Amino acid sequence: MKAKSLIAVSILALALASCTTGISSANLEPIPGSITYNGQPRTKLTKSPIGSTFTHNFRRWNGDRVIETYQIQPDRSIKIIDRRIIRDWLTFGRDD
Template identity: 60%
Template sequence: MKNSLIALGLMLALTSCNTTGSAEVEPIPGSITYGGQPRTKLTKSPVGSIVQHQFTTQQGFQVEESYVLQPDRSLKLTSRRYLQDTPSGRY
């Protein structure tokens, strides 16, 4: 019973996290667009191109992000995937 109440509480907490109703992925430290758009523009790539980016977070997690090149040549972060469950070098 106690485990069921804890699980219910966690589900309620997680569902209340998205209060804006937006499905946008926000940049984190290490993301290409963290702190704004990059200074250089992708001028030779066609609009709609997908750009992949892999990096390691400050906590040691391997992350893969996907961006789509917009008509104004900016990048829009569309998805993020953590490639491992534990930080690099830690077990």
């Protein structure tokens, strides 16, 4: 019985660890790795239509994968409109 419980707990832990956290807000603050972390990029996206979106993927210090969605504003700056964090199940729970 103990082995079956251990397997069930392991499967549940893997399922929870692979969950994503979506954060959608009008005022998301840049985090290290964000395109706008140190301010707006020097180059402007002049050929992309205003209101169009694109994604940027990067890893955080703890191994989590981050997917940010940016939108091109009327002044050609970019704004983070969505952030998804995908927990890396191999490093889940590590604090180093």
